[in-house]
Amino acid sequence: MYRPRICSIELFRRCCLRCRMCHMWKTKEQDGGLDKDSLICLADGLLTVMDGEREVVFSGGEPLLHPDIIEIIKQFSLRGFKVGMASNGVLIDRDKAGELADAGLKNIQLSLDSVNKETHDFLRGVPGTYEKVLQAAAHLSAYKGKISVCAQTVISGKNLEELVDTIEFVKNNGRFNAISFMAVTTPFFAPIDHNWQENNEFSFLWPRDSKLVDKVIDQIILLKAKGYPIANPVDQFELFRSYFHQPHKRRPGVRCQLGDYVLSIDPSGEVRMCCFMDPIGNIRSNAIAVLLDKPEVEKMRQDMRVCRKVCNTLVNCFFKG
C-alpha cells in the first residue's frame, strides 16, 4: 500500500484577501468544504496509512476562516501528526496565536511578498494586509519554541527587486524563523491559459528582465551560502532561474516525486495523487486505506515517475533537489 509522508488538506475555498496571483476568491465554491467530523475521521484513517513524521498541511482559502480550525489542529496533533498551515496572517491576533500554539501547530507559512508595504498590499489586493501579517508574526514569535514561523514569498515581476531587502528584513526582524520562496505560476483559479504571462491582467506578474532575474537569484544564493535563513535549497533557485528564462521548457533531470510521498485532499473530500489526474476516491464514501490500496494508485505513481508534463507544482511546493 502507498504510504504517503505528507498530506495536503485544502479545507475550503473561502479567503479574505484578493490576491493578484490567486483568484480562488472569485470562484463559486465558497460554501461547503471539509467539516470537523469528516476531518477527525480522516485523521484516524491517516494514522493507519502515513509514514515518516506524518506531516499534515492545512490550506485553503484561508484556513483560519474555518470555524473549527483550532479543534481540528488539536485533534490532528493529539494523534501525533506534525501539523502545518499556510495562512495570510490577517486573522492572527494575540489570542489566536496562543490558541494555535496550545492546539499543537508546529509550523506556519505566512504570506509575505515584500518588505515594501505597498508592494505586499498591492499583490494581496487588500490595504493593511502588510501590517497585519507582521503583527501576526510578532504574536506567533512569542511561541517560538512551539511554532516555527516562515515567511512565504512568491517571486514575481512586481517584487523581484525587493527580494534581497525582504530577506534582510526577515533575518534581522526576529519574528520569523525563515523565509521560503515560490515562483509565480499560472494564477490559480483563473481560466487556463498557457500564455498567461502575456495576458494583460497578469503580465505585470512575470519577471521579464532576464538579467535582473539572474542578478537577484545570484544574490539570494550568496545570502544562503552566508547562512541567511532561506528555506529553499540552492538547486531550487537554479530551477527558478531556468523557469523564469523559459517557462514552457521541460527541465531535464527534474523528476516528479509527488507520488513518492504526497497525498492531496480537496474541499469536497476528493483524494488525489496529482492535481492533473482523476481523484482516486472520496474520503466521505471510503476509508483512506481503501483508496490507497486501489491498484490504480500504483499505476498512477508509475505514470507520475515518468511524467514529462511541464508542471509548476514541481517548481514550488514539493520541490526536491
Add this chain to the structure above:
Amino acid sequence: MHKDKIELSLSLNNTCNLRCRMCRIWNSGEEENKLTLKKCLDIIEELGEFEVKGVRISGGDPLLVPWALDLMGYISKKKYHSCATTNGSMINEIYALKIAASGLSNLNFSLDSYTPAIHDAIRGMPGCRDRIMDAIGYIAKEKMKPEIGINTVISNFNLDDLLILMDAIQNDKRVNHIYFMAIMQPFNTPLDKEWFLKEDFRGLWPEDKDKVRYVINELIARKKSGYKINNSFAQLRAFIDYFIDPLHFARKNTCNLGKEVMEVNQLGDVFLCHSYASIGNVFQDSLSNIWTSEKARLVRAKIDRCTQNCNLLINCYFEDENV
C-alpha cells in the same frame, strides 16, 4: 512503607482512532484527559513506597498521547517492568525508533486475525492489520527493543481464522508470544448480563459450541507442543466453559484483585476493580494514602465477597487457582 507488591495500570486516555466492535471506548465522547506527564511521573515516583510487579500503560490507545514515550522512558529509568498495548497504527519507522529508545519492556499489539479483511472489519479501520505487521517489522529492526506480544480477542468473527493466526505468529520469529482473551461485553456499554443475546452484539458471540471447543482444544494442543501461547492451560479451558455457558460460568475462588492491582484512569481516579467505586483520585491524595484508605478497605471487603462473572478475571487477571 507498605512494600505491598502491586501492578499499576495507567490508562492515559479514553480516545482511540479505531472503531472496534468489541470496545466502544471510541464512542465515549471527547472527555478531557486529566492525567498529565508531570502527574504520571509523580505517580511513578510514589511507587517507591511499594514493591512493583510492573506498570501497564493502557488507554484508549496510549500511543496517541504525545508524552507516552517520555513516560515509558521514565519508567524504564526507574527499572520497573513496563508494558503497553496498542492498535499499532501510530508506529511507523520513526516512532519505532523512539519506542525502542524509551526502554519499554513489552509492547503488545491487538491483532485479531492474520487475514487483513477480517482484522480490519473487527477493528473498524481499513489498513490497520497491515500497519501492525509493518510496525512489528520496524520494531524488530531495532537492537534494543521491547518484547513483542500479540493480544487476540476470541469472537465469532475470528473463530474460523484463529488457528491460521496462531500458526502464522508461531512462525514469525519477531513475535515473542501471543495472548488470547475471550470476547466480553463491549467496554463503555450499559452493563447487561445477557449482552451477547442483544442485537447490537450478537455477531460477536460464537454460537457454534462445537467449533469453539474444537478451536480452543487445538490451541491447547499447540501449547502442549511448545507454541508461544502466554495463556495457561487452565485459562484456555476456562474459555471453553465460558463460551459454552456464559451465564453460569463462575469463579470457584474469590479474586485477589484488591491486593495486587491498582488502576488509575485518565481522570486520575483510582480503582481496585471496575465493578466498584473509585478509591480515590491522584490529584487529591498520594497513591500510598489511597491504597491504605478506608475506601480501599471497604472495596477490598466487597471484592472478597464478590461472586460476579468477571471480565478481568477470565482475561487480563486470570489466575489458575480460580478455576
